[in-house]
Amino acid sequence: MAIITPKPMSGFPELLPEQQRVFNRCIDIIRRNFELSGFTPIETPSVERKEVLTSKGADEKEIYALARLFAGEGESPDTEFALHFDLTVPLARYVALHKEKLVFPFRRYQIQKVWRGERPQKGRYRELYQCDIDAIGRGSLGLLNDAEMPAVIHRIFTEMGIGDFVIRINNRRLLQGFYHWLGVSADHIADTLRTVDKLEKIGRDKVVAELVARVQLDEAIAGQILDFVADDRPVDALLTHLASLPAMSDALFAQGVDELRTVAAGVRSLGVPDSDFTIDLRIARGLGYYTGTVYETKLLAHPELGSICSGGRYDDLASYFTNEKLPGVGISIGLSRIAIALIEAGVLKTDAQTPSRVLVTVLDPSHMSDYLRIASSLRTAGVACEVYFEKGRVGDQLKYADRKRIHFAIIAGEDEFAAGRLKLKNMRTGEESTGSLDEIVNLTTSDR
């Protein structure tokens, strides 16, 4: 029989055990911190009806549809379902469906896989984890929710130890107001936002060229826009400067500046140090539905990964599913992107290939019931362990423990059982100690 190649599809990442453990630890940190800020878990199905997914005008090339491999006579193998490509659209449907049972503001988190029909590249996958939090209001939603998103993210990234990062905050109202004040026509504003968003990637000259050639802005105006957004003074100085600009005569601009000031103050009070967040007028987010605050997060040591966490404020989450106005603000961590890249870069350190902390070696199979009892006692004490059930000398068994980087081995044979004293070997130090079962269990719970 021909061997089927065991290689997974590119873009559908798969981890080795020690990597998976790091990845899961990241998920644990994210979940704990989401809950610490009062966000409640929900999970939506991996598939939605196609019409739900395309409601926001998503790029249909990005969506994987579900089909059966075979269809009966007169049946179509196609289904009306497709895999979700983000968690925001499903959230909108969920909230619209359950709004009479939910209490608003609704604060939920969701950690699930999503699928995108993309050409994979570094940091870009076709199957990936997204970790979203959103706060949804009914009719209205307080502005300080916008400050909470970066605060939660800051706690998570700090705890994960992913290295220095900067959460960049901006406000789309401010940008729109500014462009309006400059005289950019309404139907060119979205295009302008999107083009300026590329600044970091393609550089000032190309952005100006594109603004002039494609968006048909006056070159002088394009230049003014770029001077405006490239302003990188510190938060307070920038806010003061913005408030002094003649563009303050534009109501939208003034509102944006005001919102940004409130959000920045909130972020600071929620414990994010000034070194870790900034107001960056360059970011706009490509997505059209953001209306106010927007976020992007950059890893200083890995700028090539792009934004590892982004989001923003939207006026109306679920306009396709209900007439009721549901404004919200949310942020999403691209966990697969961060974790896989940082594991490969060695920033997130991998450890043992197993959760087992202790290996119970088997020297004398006639005492198997004793070995099993030892394992049971360890587990009752909360110590992860396993028994070596295979044929093998002590050397083989210790080698097994060594390769899986199991911290301790319990070694007991005829002599130990006769004396009622077990031997515990610390695999890291090589040090051995003896004691009763209880004493040994105790030793494995202490650090070292």
Add this chain to the structure above:
RNA sequence: GUGGCUUUAGCUCAAUGGCAGAGCGCCUGACUGUGGCUCAGGAGGUUGCGGGUUCGAAACCCGUAAGCCACCCCA
């Protein structure tokens, strides 16, 4: 969807058109109550796949697939 580059052992990579190799990893033994270190030995390849040129192809040509990168878009 468009373009560029790449594909040789599990991994990283050599091999001027002339015997397909190294390092690391893996397995066995030295070592039947003690892992890592060392030493000795071993396994592992239709050179991505299909065709062509040639006395002879891993190498050159055509096709195809996959991978990487860039665009697009985005986490």
